[in-house]
Amino acid sequence: MAMDKINVGLIGVGRQGTNHYNNLLSMPNVNLEYICDLKVDESWKKKFQNIPHVVKDYHEVLNDPSIQAVMVVTSTDSHAQIVLDAAKAHKNIFCEKPFSMNTPEDKIRDILHVVKDNGVKLQMGFNRRMDPQFQEVYQGVRAGQIGDPQIVKTTSRDPFVLDKELIKRIGGLPWDFTIHDLDLARYMMGSNITEVYAKGGTLIDPTLKEIGDVDTIALVLEFENGAFGLIDNSRQAVYGYDNRVEVFGSKGMLKAENVSGSTVELYTKENETQKNPLPIFTQRYHQAYVDEVNSFFKSIIENKPVVADGVDAIMAQRAVIAVDESIKTGKPIKVDPHFTL
Ligand SMILES: NC(=O)c1ccc[n+]([C@@H]2O[C@H](COP(=O)([O-])OP(=O)(O)OC[C@H]3O[C@@H](n4cnc5c(N)ncnc54)[C@H](O)[C@@H]3O)[C@@H](O)[C@H]2O)c1
Incomplete structure (x- = not known):
């Protein structure tokens, strides 16, 4: 076109x-x-x-x-x-x-x-795939820089608990938030999820129970290639929007730390300071949001595959349903890794 x-x-x-x-x-x-x-x-x-x-x-x-x-x-x-x-x-x-x-x-x-x-074309808004830092980690893993990937770890912590009415519209922590980690972990590993084991609780705001939500999640994943994943989520990191990724493999490790608004660090006899992460998703992922949409338009113009498609949406949905079930039952839940359109 x-x-x-x-x-x-x-x-x-x-x-x-x-x-x-x-x-x-x-x-x-x-x-x-x-x-x-x-x-x-x-x-x-x-x-x-x-x-x-x-x-x-x-x-x-x-x-x-x-x-x-x-x-x-x-x-x-x-x-x-x-x-x-x-x-x-x-x-x-x-x-x-x-x-x-x-x-x-x-x-x-x-x-x-x-x-x-x-x-x-149908592109899903899994913006983290297009974050420049995470994309560099992804490319490094694909290029074999760390050998065979064995463990992927992601941390995602929001700066504050969302309004309950908004949560009702956009879904609780697993649907709104953990879904990004599940998609990113699968993307980084290049393999589908076969099992999840999740713990979820209300350590920050017990009233979230009223709408069936949790504010803290610790999660273990298993992938089809035998590798593992670890995810931790929180609704409230008092120091900012905390998002990090690490992929560990047979030849080393690739990791992306938080992004802050400044690279200035202060070191004195009494203390040392580093800047807090950027405060909120719109700032932290500004470039990712621009890049994902540009990439969508590019796929239309050049008739190329999109960066995250409908099958990725289904795989993420299966994993989130399993997370919900695992939190409720306290048991590990199998996830079907196979899908044909
Ligand atoms: N990728 C990300 O990082 C990210 C971040 C935030 C939200 N989201 C997603 O974006 C979506 C919107 O979330 P939000 O936080 O902006 O919610 P929101 O409630 O603030 O906004 C949704 C808007 O859609 C409008 N709307 C609802 N149904 C409509 C319809 N049928 N026709 C026209 N307008 C309609 C509402 O009036 C409202 O203004 C959700 O699916 C959420 O999961 C993604």
Whole structure:
């Protein structure tokens, strides 16, 4: 497909949609033609005067033949239906993770068939794959720098506990957060997950029990290639947004530390200081969010595979369901590593 600029519609402009909105505006090859959100009213039309169409109903975006790609950044429970409708309308789709929290896998498979049959791209928002630091680790592992990978370790800790109403819309800790680690661990290892054993608790905010959520998770994974994974998650790291990755193998180790806003360190007789990690995901993963979306547009223009696809969404969903079950039962849970479309 030859094109200078790509016409895009952004569906869902809440917390994460605003993040993508700001990034899209900075991309020279993007015409952001539509802002779409259920909350659109006159004030939105004023706020987004710079955008040609500000609409409530996503079908308006899909019915416009000039739109080549849509970004689905709505609440998770609406992703599956919007992706299906967008694929039927022949739009290329970027969909935020998770694809769904409750759509049966057979139904997702049907949607992936529609995506395939209509010849459109579907990229999932597993942004961590595109973080420049993590991408360097990934490339190093693939290039054999550490030999055979044996253990992958990820740490993800949010700076503060989210509002319960938001958690209800986007899912509890495993669906909202651990899913990124599960996807990244699988990506780094280059092998599918076969078993998870998770412990989850409310060490920070016991009232999360009221909505069936946890705030702290410790997790062991086993992969199809026999290797292992270790993940720890917390809703509240008082020092910032703590995200690190390590892959250990037969010839060494690759690891990516936190990113801070400054490289200045102070050393005196009394103390030494290093800068805290960046405070929140929008800052920490700014480049990853830009790169993942640019990579999506590049896949459309050059007709190349996307960096994270519908099968990756299913694999992540299977692993999260197993994490939930393992937390509830206190037992290790098998995960089916096989999938054919
Ligand atoms: N990749 C990441 O790092 C990352 C970070 C944050 C959120 N997310 C994901 O992004 C999605 C949105 O999360 P959020 O935190 O922005 O939630 P949010 O509730 O702040 O925003 C969702 C927006 O979608 C709108 N919406 C819901 N259904 C709609 C529909 N049918 N049509 C049009 N608009 C609709 C809502 O009005 C709201 O403005 C979730 O799936 C979440 O998991 C991903």
